[in-house]
Amino acid sequence: MPRWLAKNRPMSKTTTWYKILNGTYDMRSEPVQGLDPISRWLIATRSVVFVMTINSVIIGGLLYLIHSGFHYSFVFPFVLVLLGLVLAHAASNLLNDYWDAKHGIDTSEGYFRPAYMPHPSLSGMMKPKTLLTLGVVHVIGMIAIASYLVFLRGPLVLLFAGLGVLFLTTYAGGPKPLKRIGLGEPAVFVVWGPLMVGGTYFVLSGAYPLWVVIASIPYAVSVTTVLFGKHIDKIDYDSKLGVKTVPVILGEAMTKKVLESLIIIAYVTVVGLVLTRFLPIWSLVSLLAFPRANVLFRVLSKPKPTEAPPGAIMWPIWYLGFVFNHNRRFGALYVLGLIISVILPVYV
Secondary structure (H helix, E strand, O other), X not given: OOHHHHHOXXXXXXXXXXXXXXXXXXXXXXXXXXXXXXXXXXXXXXHHHXXXXXXXXXXXXXXXXXXXXXXXXXXXXXXXXXXXXXXXXXHHHHHHHHHHHHOOOOOOOOOOHHHHOOOOOOOOOOOHHHHHHHXXXXXXXXXXXXHHHHHHHOOOHHHHHHHXXXXXXXXXXXXXXXXXXXXXXXXXXXXXXXXXXXXXXHHHXXXXXXXXXXXXXXXXXXXXXXXXXXXXXXXXXXXXXXXXXXXXXXXXXXXXXXXXXXXXXXXXXXXXXXXXXXXXXXXXXXXXXXXXXXXXXXXXXXXXXXXXXXOOOXXXXXXXXXXXXXXXHHHHHHHHHHHHXXXXXXXX
């Protein structure tokens, strides 16, 4: 096949799914109107960031295995928790887009969301009512799973589920959305740490020990930095719209320092968990992600480019890409260290 013909050949569905999940989908080369239903769902739910939820659930499961060992009764509730929390994450993203469009944020002139990722309703993929309905369907699925887990583990599951729904609905919705009053970033830390990691451990064990909450901190901090990166990219737009994210409140220079400090805290916490024998020594594998953190620090030390660099797909996203790349590397290595710890638990 001639190269020019292969170059212009439409991507297969599986290739498109991979690109969406990997964050390399370019809506300029393949408009959303021609995508298959699964691709549209993957874009609408922002599935590229599901890895953060999956990692939190896996971390909670691995902490349980380190403490209790493996047995087959672990598998079914673990899979249910994983499915339920992915549904919750998807619902949060869908409803976030619905409320932002309804509140006029994503529809404001010059707002950059549609420039880097297709908005489900503004791009023409679906009507606003369909977007809301899809979000509600995901919430119903999450509630159904939570109801079974209540039957399996007891009424305290309702506390975790209830807090999750509270953060889900108030992050972008309600009269005072958390993201508009500087509480979006703290909410992300709580959800992806104590709630997801700790909640997974509780469902599997019936206990909620302090050491598990502490062990959730490194990854919870790393996920929180992703939101910091996103909101630094949006700082000018959010300021004009009165959306008071933490970067808007602190200013760009101070926020960058806080972001760097949070990343250092994640690594220091891992070392502390190993030295205090809360976690096996293999957790130190996550320190191998630090070179990627160093790249991020160099990027944060410079102003954002005024124009899209060559090959940029998600411009005007800039800092977020580097923060997210670090999060993926750090999360993968933290999980790897815990997997080794399950197989060979060696402590200092």
